[in-house]
């Protein structure tokens with residue numbers, strides 16, 4: 001990523017390059033993602049830590065090279081997300097397993113662990129020149145019916161992966177304009193505390 005790219009994080013402390021370069025694009029270049037890069041993203045997710053190493057994730061994969069599969073996955077997103085995700089190279093629907101395999105007890109960390117796996121995936125994507133955009137805006141009932149998700153498992157999010165389009169600084173495209181807005185975060189003084197409401201520093 002270009003040093004002056006509007007989405008490059010202006011961090012207060014040094015971080016890994018992929019963390020600074022990762023962002024959630026709205027304008028994708030509608031081209032496929034190379035299979036080996038996609039496999040690296042999925043492999044990164046595979047090696048995420050999880051509570052009791054349960055790995056409570058299933059990823060439903062749809063590549064744009066398979067038009068029917070891609071359309072089926074796209075149809076499971078809420079319309080505002082479909083409007084931009086339609087140009088991604090890959091769509092992934094995440095499904096979490098609610099119960100531990102070995103004893104059938106509820107896994108309180110299952111959603112947390114899907115998030116860790118998705119985070120690994122997003123950072124691997126960024127390090128390969130791709131970008132991932134996660135979505136809570138899905139229609140879970142549609143995912144369940146379309147892909148016959150069994151009880152004990154819940155559709156949770158979607159992830160678009162692809163090549164972010166290069167957006168000219170004077171873009172009038174409303175989606176493109178969103179990709180020109182710098183990324184922002186609360187300062188650490190707001191989110192790291194020594195006691196509730198008391199900044200750690």
Ligand SMILES: Cc1cc2nc3c(=O)[nH]c(=O)nc-3n(C[C@H](O)[C@H](O)[C@H](O)COP(=O)(O)O)c2cc1C
Nearest residue numbers: 022023024025081133134135136137138157183184
């Ligand atoms: C779990 C999760 C769900 C999200 N859901 C949506 C969504 O449904 N639609 C959307 O446009 N962006 C969605 N986002 C993207 C966030 O808005 C984005 O990550 C946030 O604004 C920070 O921007 P950045 O990722 O570019 O740093 C989601 C992100 C996460 C992690």
